Amino acid sequence: MEKISVAIVDDQNLFRQSLALLINSIDNLNLITDSSGGQELLDTLKVLDTRVDVAVIDMDMPGMNGIQLNKLLHELYPETRVIILSVHVNEALISKMINAGAASYLAKNCDKDELITAINTVHEKGFYFNNEALTAIRNGTNHKNHAHDLLNPIPVALTKREKQLLLLICKEYNNAEIAAELFLSVRTVEGHRNNLLIKTNCRNTAGLVLFAIKYGVFEVHFNQVIIPDFKNE
Template sequence: MTPIRIALVDDQLLFRQSLAMLMQGEPDIALVLEADNGDSCLKGLAGLSELPDILLADMEMPGMDGIELSEKLHQLYPSVKLIVLSVHASERLIARMIDQGACGYLTKNCDRAELMTALYTIRSTGYYLNSRVLNAMRNVSRNITISPKNLTGVPVALSKREKEILHLICKEYSTSEIAQRLYLSPRTVEGHRNNLLQKTGRRNTAGLVLFALKYRLFETAY
């Protein structure tokens, strides 16, 4: 198995060093970059011959913080998946970061097992949303009143196939699993996923889940 390439961005030196040591003890993880804020992270990324798969970043850092870094990543390195790792657990902040393009959000008191689960899940499905994050997304979206069983009120028209694929994405199926279940090729599934991203204006798979929650598309998806 090809190691997951990780970049780690946090201004707290002791925390960053501890997390780096944890990463270095994992045979399927390759720590390729450490940085203390968004500015040094972007400089480091520019000097790499191969980009990381996943970037773990704190929210509050001197200079360029995690919020601005997420914007820059989307513009410059859209293939790099962002996990926010923060002491803050505000539901509005969590939903905002997922809406801006983060593929996951973990609090700094999460344990090693959940961190590893997040990394492997993101490599497989493109996102990791634990119960805390899903609840935050759901609660922030509750002020929108939309029928839970149909697309009434949804600002875009989705085809039947797109709805099927979005439903399976929300159930954490990988591209290959969706392809097998619907008797499609992985390339066809990716094509539908890209169409969903374009139609909904979302940046990644986690954003599609937020879209489905916001418009209550699937009553039993979560």
């Protein structure tokens, strides 16, 4: 089994070194580099002969903060998925970073098992949103215009098939699982997914989930996800 390549960026030495030990202790994870800052990571990536699948980055760092680093990683290394690991867990910042393309946002005091789950899920599904992140996304919706949004919930024209695909993405289905569910080829699913990204102007799968929540394609109620039925459209 091919291992998931991971990079860590955090300026707190003890925390970063402890996190590196944790990553190295997991059989299917491969720590490529641990850096004390954003520029150090970018300099390292320039000379690496392997890709980084998942970057776990802090928000508060000297020189280049997590917001700036997340932006540069998306521009320079779009194949690298970003997990934010921060002491700051306010809803506005969580929503901001997910809007900016982060695949997951976790508190630094999260359980180690959740971090490992997030890395695996982000690598396989493209995103991992826990209850805190889902609540931030939900509360980030403009409630003032909620009634208007319900009249025209999706600002772009999606086909029935694209809606079905989007709902399955929100349920954390990967391409192969979507293909099996909808009786399509994986290549066809990839084509529909790419069309969704273009139509919605989203950066990645996490952005598609954010789009779906924002425009009412599915609604989150605490631990329950309620998904509308588009079968009869």
